[in-house]
Amino acid sequence: MRAVAPVRETASAAREVIGVKRLGKQYGGGAEPILALKDIDFTVSEGEFLSIVGPSGCGKSTLLKILAGLMPASGGEALLNGTPIRGPRRDIGVVFQSPVLFPWRSVTGNVLLPADVQRLGRAGMEKRAYDLLKLVGLGGFERRYPWELSGGMQQRVALARALIHDPALLLMDEPFGALDAMTREQMNVELQRLWMERRKTVVFITHSTAEAVFLGDRVMVMTPRPGQVGDLFTVDLPRPRPLDVMNTGEFGGYVRRIRKVLNAGGALE
Amino acid sequence: MRYGIAGMALRILLIAAFLAVWEVVVRAFDVPAFILPPPSNIFLALYRGFASSLYIGHIGVTLAETLMGFALGAVLAFALGVAVALSRRVEFFLYPFIVMFQAMPKVALAPLVIIWFGLGITSKVVSAALVAFFPLMVNTITGLRSADADRVNLMRSLAASRWQIFWMLQLPNAMPYIFAGLEIAMIFALIGAIVGEFVGATSGLGMLIQSMNFTMDVAGQFSILLILSVLGLLLNGIVVAIRRRVLFWDQSQKVDAAANASSETGGVS
Numbered sequence: 001m002r003a004v005a006p007v008r009e010t011a012s013a014a015r016e017v018i019g020v021k022r023l024g025k026q027y028g029g030g031a032e033p034i035l036a037l038k039d040i041d042f043t044v045s046e047g048e049f050l051s052i053v054g055p056s057g058c059g060k061s062t063l064l065k066i067l068a069g070l071m072p073a074s075g076g077e078a079l080l081n082g083t084p085i086r087g088p089r090r091d092i093g094v095v096f097q098s099p100v101l102f103p104w105r106s107v108t109g110n111v112l113l114p115a116d117v118q119r120l121g122r123a124g125m126e127k128r129a130y131d132l133l134k135l136v137g138l139g140g141f142e143r144r145y146p147w148e149l150s151g152g153m154q155q156r157v158a159l160a161r162a163l164i165h166d167p168a169l170l171l172m173d174e175p176f177g178a179l180d181a182m183t184r185e186q187m188n189v190e191l192q193r194l195w196m197e198r199r200k201t202v203v204f205i206t207h208s209t210a211e212a213v214f215l216g217d218r219v220m221v222m223t224p225r226p227g228q229v230g231d232l233f234t235v236d237l238p239r240p241r242p243l244d245v246m247n248t249g250e251f252g253g254y255v256r257r258i259r260k261v262l263n264a265g266g267a268l269e
Numbered sequence: 270m271r272y273g274i275a276g277m278a279l280r281i282l283l284i285a286a287f288l289a290v291w292e293v294v295v296r297a298f299d300v301p302a303f304i305l306p307p308p309s310n311i312f313l314a315l316y317r318g319f320a321s322s323l324y325i326g327h328i329g330v331t332l333a334e335t336l337m338g339f340a341l342g343a344v345l346a347f348a349l350g351v352a353v354a355l356s357r358r359v360e361f362f363l364y365p366f367i368v369m370f371q372a373m374p375k376v377a378l379a380p381l382v383i384i385w386f387g388l389g390i391t392s393k394v395v396s397a398a399l400v401a402f403f404p405l406m407v408n409t410i411t412g413l414r415s416a417d418a419d420r421v422n423l424m425r426s427l428a429a430s431r432w433q434i435f436w437m438l439q440l441p442n443a444m445p446y447i448f449a450g451l452e453i454a455m456i457f458a459l460i461g462a463i464v465g466e467f468v469g470a471t472s473g474l475g476m477l478i479q480s481m482n483f484t485m486d487v488a489g490q491f492s493i494l495l496i497l498s499v500l501g502l503l504l505n506g507i508v509v510a511i512r513r514r515v516l517f518w519d520q521s522q523k524v525d526a527a528a529n530a531s532s533e534t535g536g537v538s
Binding site: 068069070087088089090092094096098100102103104113114116117118145147 | 417420423424425426427429433437441444518519520
């Protein structure tokens with residue numbers, strides 16, 4: 001048992017935003033409970049972009065739900081800014097796989113939803129919403145309604161919404177999984193640009209190995225049954241990374257490294 | 270609309286032809302007026318009824334009963350629907366009553382209602398409210414419970430309170446269902462008012478039909494039926510017009526009010 005394991009991965013002085021120690025999750029209390037997560041250990045420091053990649057069923061969505069406070073863990077602990085996550089928190093922004101927009105709210109209204117829930121007042125927030133919409137490339141769409149937008153545009157609205165209340169942490173659960181390949185690559189480039197401008201701490205869940213490497217400062221590979229950390233490594237590619245970086249040998253090396261872990265875990269078949 | 274002006278003209282021509290055939294057949298075969306009067310007699314009765322201002326007062330009474338019954342039934346149905354949808358406990362204890370009430374043809378209560386509330390307008394309002402109540406309550410419950418799990422998770426991840434989830438998500442989300450319920454309830458209220466008048470009343474269109482029946486004034490009865498049909502269309506049109514304004518965002522129009530109404534009327538008529 002590791003008694004004290006502060007800042008194991010990054011030796012720099014960066015502040016730790018997320019600290020996960022020996023985290024476990026068990027479903028069902030019967031004779032044979034299902035072990036979804038086992039002994040998950042990792043930290044994320046301020047301003048870092050962590051990609052979590054793994055096949056479906058490896059517990060990565062469960063992990064995100066625990067971090068978002070939507071689900072309790074059954075063992076270990078998850079800390080956000082030094083305090084345990086015991087329920088939903090206002091300093092987290094979540095982007096789900098589907099945009100989850102409210103059709104009765106305009107684009108701006110949707111972006112303002114977290115501000116309304118947290119009673120931040122509309123006055124200053126509206127200006128902020130317009131700025132964020134511009135940032136995600138939706139300037140001029142403020143008064144439109146979700147059904148008037150394409151899937152990619154809807155996901156941009158969801159991204160702006162996740163940032164409106166200036167959260168300390170952005171959790172993204174396969175946000176581009178439902179988009180076509182070309183839109184997806186474009187969104188990856190834009191997310192990188194946005195992240196470089198805002199320097200939020202991001203935990204990004206995906207089942208695409210290329211997406212994980214392209215976006216991540218570090219990549220955490222998860223293997224299924226039970227969900228465990230198979231590998232955790234730093235991606236040493238200069239930013240901003242152009243899409244061409246995917247054709248380089250270095251990039252390929254990282255992707256191969258992920259595949260190797262997943263193959264060893266019997267995940268890719 | 271799709272068939273253009275020529276189609277519209279053809280439609281009117283068809284109605285005219287129908288009335289002409291009716292007129293000719295009745296006259297040619299000398300059908301007695303107390304079995305089937307010719308359309309000309311019906312229109313004459315309609316004209317005389319309005320000219321002597323006999324109909325105006327009765328229309329006013331039936332309309333007032335219908336609207337008040339609708340309002341009363343709608344308020345109660347909405348309140349109870351919200352209570353049942355939000356509280357498992359309320360649902361558990363009310364369930365036997367709801368099932369009993371649902372299976373019962375509400376119009377069968379009309380004689381009792383007359384005994385309890387007298388021959389005046391009150392008994393008709395109650396009878397209209399009783400009939401209008403159920404479809405709206407059921408739709409309110411269904412609508413409030415139909416909130417998408419992702420949307421609920423989004424609200425929870427923002428640390429929204431139960432009331433915020435209700436006001437910002439469940440209620441707007443239920444509006445298409447509620448309006449479908451209101452459309453049915455409006456027509457049902459008219460049915461309830463007429464049935465109440467059949468059983469015992471001093472004024473109203475239902476009472477008028479009854480008294481004309483005793484005097485074998487079949488043309489008069491047909492003229493009232495025509496009025497009732499126009500009244501029903503008008504009342505429904507009002508609800509539909511409000512729905513279109515409020516539910517501008519409901520692109521799917523997922524709840525088909527007409528389909529619901531036809532399946533619901535089976536239990537009442």
